[in-house]
Amino acid sequence: MLGTGPDLSDDLFSDFDFSNGAVAAVSGGSDSTALLFLLKHHLDRTLPAARLLAVTIDHDLRPNSAAEAQAMARLCAEHGIAHRTLIWSGGKPSTGLPAAAREARYRLLAEAAEAEGIRLILTGHTADDQAETVLMRQAREKQARKEDARDGRGLAGMAPATLYDWRVWIARPLLGTRRAALREMLKRQGIGWIEDPTNVDQRFERPRLRISLAGSDGEARFAQAVAKAGQAAAEREELGRRAAALIGALASSPAPGLIRLDRAFAYCEDNEAAVYALRILLATIGGVSFLADEARCRALFERLRSGALCATLSRTVVDARRTGIFLHREARNLPAVPAENHTLWDGRRRITLSDRSGGLVIAPVGTPVARRSAPEGGVPASVLRRALAAEPALWRGGERLDFAGGDAPSPPMAIVPVVSPFARFLSCFDLQPAAAVAKLIGAPPLPPSPFRGHDRSGAWAKA
Ligand SMILES: Nc1ncnc2c1ncn2[C@@H]1O[C@H](COP(=O)(O)OP(=O)(O)OP(=O)(O)O)[C@@H](O)[C@H]1O
Secondary structure, eight states: OOTTHHHHHHHHHTTBOOTTOEEEEOOSSHHHHHHHHHHHHHHHHHOTTSOEEEEEEEOSOSTTHHHHHHHHHHHHHHTTOEEEEEEOOSOOOSSSHHHHHHHHHHHHHHHHHHHTTOOEEEOOOOHHHHHHHHHHHHHHHHHTTOTTOOOOGGGGOSOSEEEETTTEEEEOTTTTSOHHHHHHHHHHHTOOOOOOGGGGOTTSHHHHHHHHHTSTTHHHHHHHHHHHHHHHHHHHHHHHHHHHHHHHHHEEEEETTEEEEOGGGGGOSOHHHHHHHHHHHHHHHHTOSSOOOHHHHHHHHHHHTTSOEEEEETTEEEEEETTEEEEEEOSTTOOOEEOOTTEEETTTEEEEESOOOTTEEEEEOOHHHHTTSOOOTTSOHHHHHHHHHTSEEEEETTEEOOOTTSOSSSOSEEEEEOOGGGSSEEEGGGHHHHHHHHHHHTOOOOOOOSBOSSOSSSOTTTO
16 A cells, blocks of 8 residues: 555545556656556456556667566556566667657557557656657747747647547546655655656756756746646637637538538638648548648638639638638648558548458549539538548559448448547546547547546537
């Protein structure tokens, strides 16, 4: 038993729904080790039947990584905690290694969770990590001299919960807890941890910042950064709520791959929310994982007021006419890829195949085929054709086997739209616009919140 008293672990975990168990992501560092033991303490007292699985990812990047994972496995065995190590095997990229390692880590953690029917992963990110993240982002913004950068989304820092791949929640219950307090607690309990040498390697930005935060003004800078994160998170949620309301009121999807915005959208008074909605919708139609550029969307929004226009941004054609503002995928760079089950096609369509025979290709419907479809009420025929031409179809040789427009009997593949900018990582700050866009384009609804009873982030209740 940990001598932390009931208060700390209850404060940290009482909001969570652990009925389907939890994965604790443990690197072996102090924070995740503390997370694991606090969580075990909480579950032992409140829900002893709940499954707890500790998972360590061996990135196979340092010579000691396998031994460190084994040490974690031994520690877990000593305390009766189920543990798995998963290795990031295969080639590693020569550039962008941290991002690739992060991507692999979350993929493997999600696989480990799902293999056990668990939909909740907890990580050991602390208040110190949060402050460091915000300070690094602030420094980057300053460096980029973005004087008119009004996009403070990143300054919200890490979210208390993030939906991974629209299926598994990653929650960070220690975001309000200091690293020093966790280390104290571990020391009191005689539980050791591993010091990752990269955490003190001054070639990296985060360790340099950590050292500077240990200076005399460190605590004041920490407090400012945490306050900034809280304020930016609240603003981001609020803006998301207003953008979701605009999308709900003024956007429709008359055909797959086509969004129509009412002309009133261009004249709505809440410019900020309209620009934010545009950024989200353009990324969704374009199949892009990041929001459309803010300054360019702002300029586009201004131009929408002056009448008809046709522009391309974020791989999306914005075709503003008297009858509405139409958004569809531009015809360029549409992929033609060998047909595999569960492919994410063009960043915007999840494909499930029932016909697995070889030689099949997923490629756009294309103009000559799409031209046959009949126009639907209120949508200019040319716009409808262009949107449908960019939808995926199954091809063998030169022959099309399926068509998203729906004129093929018993299609051999199912096509599910995804909300591209939020498909991989959806921060709980963005739940409302994500839910609004999912509803608009027919994507699957969001899975239930990892928090029970009430709405910790202020967003689920309304999402
Ligand atoms: N190799 C890993 N295996 C499992 N989980 C990991 C791994 N690396 C990081 N994590 C998770 O992500 C969180 C943040 O990672 P980060 O790299 O900041 O921490 P760390 O320095 O590796 O360790 P810690 O946070 O435990 O002190 C960790 O607390 C842990 O929950």
